[in-house]
Amino acid sequence: MIITKQKNFKDLLNxxxxxxxxxxxxxxCATLCHTGGEEEVLAxxxxxxxxxxxxxxxxxxxxACHLNNDKRLLRPFxxxxxxxxxxxxxACGNGVQTITEIFGDKDIISGTDTLFLGEIKRVNEFxxxxxxxxxxxxxxxxxxxxxxxxxxxxxxxxxxxxKGGKCEINPEMDCVWDQIYNRLKQSGKxxxxxxxxxxxxxxxxxEMRREI
Amino acid sequence: xxxxxxxxxxxxxxxxxxxxxxxPPKGSDPNKITKKAEMLKGCADAFNITDNQxxxxxxxxxxxCCILLKMNIEPIMQMTCRDRNRIALQSDILGAYALxxxxxxxxxxxxxxxxxxxxxxxxxxxxxxxxxxxVKNMRDKGIFQNGEKILAGRPNVFIGAAANPFAEPFELRIxxxxxxxxxxxxxxxxxxxxxxxxxxxxxxxxKSNGLDKKIxxxxxxxxxxxxxxxxxxxxxxxxxxxxxxxxxxxxxxNSPKKEGYEIALEIIKELKNNNGIHGIHITALFWEDIISxxxxxxxxxxxx
Numbered sequence: 001m002i003i004t005k006q007k008n009f010k011d012l013l014n015x016x017x018x019x020x021x022x023x024x025x026x027x028x029c030a031t032l033c034h035t036g037g038e039e040e041v042l043a044x045x046x047x048x049x050x051x052x053x054x055x056x057x058x059x060x061x062x063x064a065c066h067l068n069n070d071k072r073l074l075r076p077f078x079x080x081x082x083x084x085x086x087x088x089x090x091a092c093g094n095g096v097q098t099i100t101e102i103f104g105d106k107d108i109i110s111g112t113d114t115l116f117l118g119e120i121k122r123v124n125e126f127x128x129x130x131x132x133x134x135x136x137x138x139x140x141x142x143x144x145x146x147x148x149x150x151x152x153x154x155x156x157x158x159x160x161x162x163k164g165g166k167c168e169i170n171p172e173m174d175c176v177w178d179q180i181y182n183r184l185k186q187s188g189k190x191x192x193x194x195x196x197x198x199x200x201x202x203x204x205x206x207e208m209r210r211e212i
Numbered sequence: 213x214x215x216x217x218x219x220x221x222x223x224x225x226x227x228x229x230x231x232x233x234x235x236p237p238k239g240s241d242p243n244k245i246t247k248k249a250e251m252l253k254g255c256a257d258a259f260n261i262t263d264n265q266x267x268x269x270x271x272x273x274x275x276x277c278c279i280l281l282k283m284n285i286e287p288i289m290q291m292t293c294r295d296r297n298r299i300a301l302q303s304d305i306l307g308a309y310a311l312x313x314x315x316x317x318x319x320x321x322x323x324x325x326x327x328x329x330x331x332x333x334x335x336x337x338x339x340x341x342x343x344x345x346x347v348k349n350m351r352d353k354g355i356f357q358n359g360e361k362i363l364a365g366r367p368n369v370f371i372g373a374a375a376n377p378f379a380e381p382f383e384l385r386i387x388x389x390x391x392x393x394x395x396x397x398x399x400x401x402x403x404x405x406x407x408x409x410x411x412x413x414x415x416x417x418x419k420s421n422g423l424d425k426k427i428x429x430x431x432x433x434x435x436x437x438x439x440x441x442x443x444x445x446x447x448x449x450x451x452x453x454x455x456x457x458x459x460x461x462x463x464x465x466n467s468p469k470k471e472g473y474e475i476a477l478e479i480i481k482e483l484k485n486n487n488g489i490h491g492i493h494i495t496a497l498f499w500e501d502i503i504s505x506x507x508x509x510x511x512x513x514x515x516x
Contacts, residue, residue: 202333203325 001119002029002092003126004036004112012044012088013051015109020056021048022077022084023111024099026064026091033126035112036060036090044090044111056084064095070102081106116148134204140197142183147200149176155197216370217314218286219258222491223399223428228484228512229491231288231401231430232256232503234280236271245271245279248500255503255513256494258286258315260401264295267327274304277313288372289313292321297337298346298357305347309367317372317401318343340373341395347371348396373397375429377414378407378453386417393427400427401493404434406445406475407453408482415488424488431483434495435502436462436472473502480510 023041030036038060045055057080061070074081081087086107089096093114100108116128131148137155138145147153151169158177161168165178184190215221222229232252237244245261252259261276277287289308291301305316320340324332338346338357346357351369354362373392377385389400405411411431418424436442442462446454458475465471483489492512496503507513 199331200333201331203331205333206325 001032001117001126002094003033003115003118003128004030004092005033005115006035006040006090006112007110009047012109012111013048013053016048016053016086016088018052019048019054019086020084021053021109022056022081022087023048023058024064024087024089024091024095025058025060026062026095027060028063030064030091030095030112031060032120034124036064036095041090044088056080061091061095064089064091065098067098067101070098074102132205133200133202134207135201137200140192141180142187142189142192144176144180144183146176146180153200155200216368217258219288219315220370220398222257229428229430230256230507230512231258231260231491231493232500233260233262233493233495234276234500235262235265235497236273236276238268238270240271242279245276246283249280249283249285251501252503253283253285255507257491258288260288260290260317260493260495263290263292263319263321264327265290265322267294267322267324267329267332269328274308274311274313277308278311281312286315287313288315288317290317290319291343292319293336293338293340293343294321294324294334297335301338301343302346302350302356305350305367305369306362306365309369310365314369315372316347316369317374318347318397319374341391344371344373344392344395344397352396370398371396372399372401374402375400376403376451377405377411378403379451382414385414386421386423389418389423389427390421393423397427399430399490401430402432403451404432404445404495405479405483406458407455408479409455410453411483412486415486419488424490428490429488430491430493431486431489432493432495433476433480433483433506434497435476435499435506437469437497437499437502438472439463439468441497442468442472473506476502476506477510480506480512484510484512 023044025036025038025041034040041058041060045058048055057077059073059077061073086109087099087103088109088111089099090111096108096110117130117132118126118128121127128148130145133147137147146155146157150157152159158175162175162178165175167173167175184192232255234245234248259280261273263273264270273289277289280287318340324330324334347369348371349355350362350367354366356362375389379385439462442454442459445452446459461471462468480492483492494503508515
């Protein structure tokens with residue numbers, strides 16, 4: 001899931017000016033991380049209106065990153081959208097740009113910062129799990145990813161800085177190499193770590209388009 | 213006046229300046245540089261040492277520059293943002309100045325996918341305009357990018373940048389040049405000129421905006437050595453504009469090498485007459501031995 005964080009309300013207020021603003025949410029990731037579901041969209045609407053900002057309408061898209069579906073869902077709001085000066089999108093960076101593609105003449109405002117691809121650990125707790133590097137190496141590391149979860153992306157880790165299983169750059173973060181070690185030890189596969197892992201092919205992370 | 217470098221001094225006089233490029237070798241042999249430098253000494257006021265150009269691993273620019281310094285030849289150190297983050301770049305700027313390098317050309321750099329290690333991760337922590345600004349602040353304000361003070365010696369370098377008059381959209385080219393001036397560039401070296409009409413159009417814009425008074429402009433010249441090279445330049449090298457007239461001359465010539473030389477002469481002569489241009493920058497790829505006769509025959513340098 002794409003994990004987002006809502007931007008500071010004051011900054012958003014500054015961006016939308018006096019409006020009218022149309023608010024878009026997303027029924028998938030942004031709903032699950034409580035940044036752009038129906039609840040958050042309505043809360044944003046209320047907050048704007050309390051500051052005398054005109055809100056021309058709102059909808060939660062299913063999901064915001066689906067171009068043709070967005071066009072279909074937005075069709076009934078033609079009038080409200082035409083009088084809107086700007087559109088606030090409470091979705092990930094991808095969702096925002098799908099909306100940019102639809103509207104040629106509106107100011108599109110991103111309501112969130114997109115943080116990472118991660119898992120929902122518990123309610124309202126999210127952990128990074130993937131760096132979208134284009135070539136999955138999980139098989140080599142007992143299903144745990146050092147590319148996205150080690151701040152140095154070390155393939156021949158661990159470094160010398162972890163303490164008590166925690167990462168040197170953030171003591172609240174588990175050292176993924178500590179986890180890899182323990183898991184391989186448990187399954188009697190520690191010998192896998194003896195092999196020198198070659199430099200990664202980062203060109204795989206440059207993919208910009210895929211067609212099936 | 214105290215000049216930061218010989219190059220700055222030349223540009224401050226009314227003399228038409230020349231810079232030329234020396235590509236470091238794909239290896240550790242310093243003689244590859246000294247040989248080229250001995251041949252070219254006197255042909256140019258300063259020599260660019262490239263920084264892993266086209267993303268192909270070569271001897272480092274900083275080392276190449278030091279080899280020239282030992283020969284009392286002034287280098288221009290090229291620095292790209294592809295392989296180093298802001299920490300490494302700032303550190304190398306300090307080091308380069310400490311070693312006597314006084315001219316620095318700030319570039320974003322060719323993408324690694326064009327080079328010989330296409331699987332490498334590109335750094336691109338900052339871009340060329342940000343690099344210019346960082347160098348300018350290190351030099352003039354004595355601060356690093358993070359705002360911290362430089363404690364022992366500011367790098368008093370003469371700052372260069374590149375410009376491509378042929379890139380699209382054309383309207384943005386002047387704005388981008390203005391942005392480089394604003395960031396702190398002292399001189400500009402342009403993309404190689406083959407399309408004089410387009411280049412002159414760009415220069416007219418530069419002059420009507422008064423930008424030639426704010427920055428020293430070197431027009432790029434790359435003599436075409438063969439039809440194969442003309443092919444490469446016209447069809448494969450991004451950002452280069454070889455017009456059909458030039459291409460056809462190369463194609464129909466009995467001796468493309470001779471024709472390429474003639475074309476280069478014509479281009480230099482025309483550039484020399486443009487009063488907004490302060491010099492030329494010659495990049496003679498695999499043809500460095502031609503530079504001497506180019507500058508003599510066009511009257512830029514006396515016969516030696």
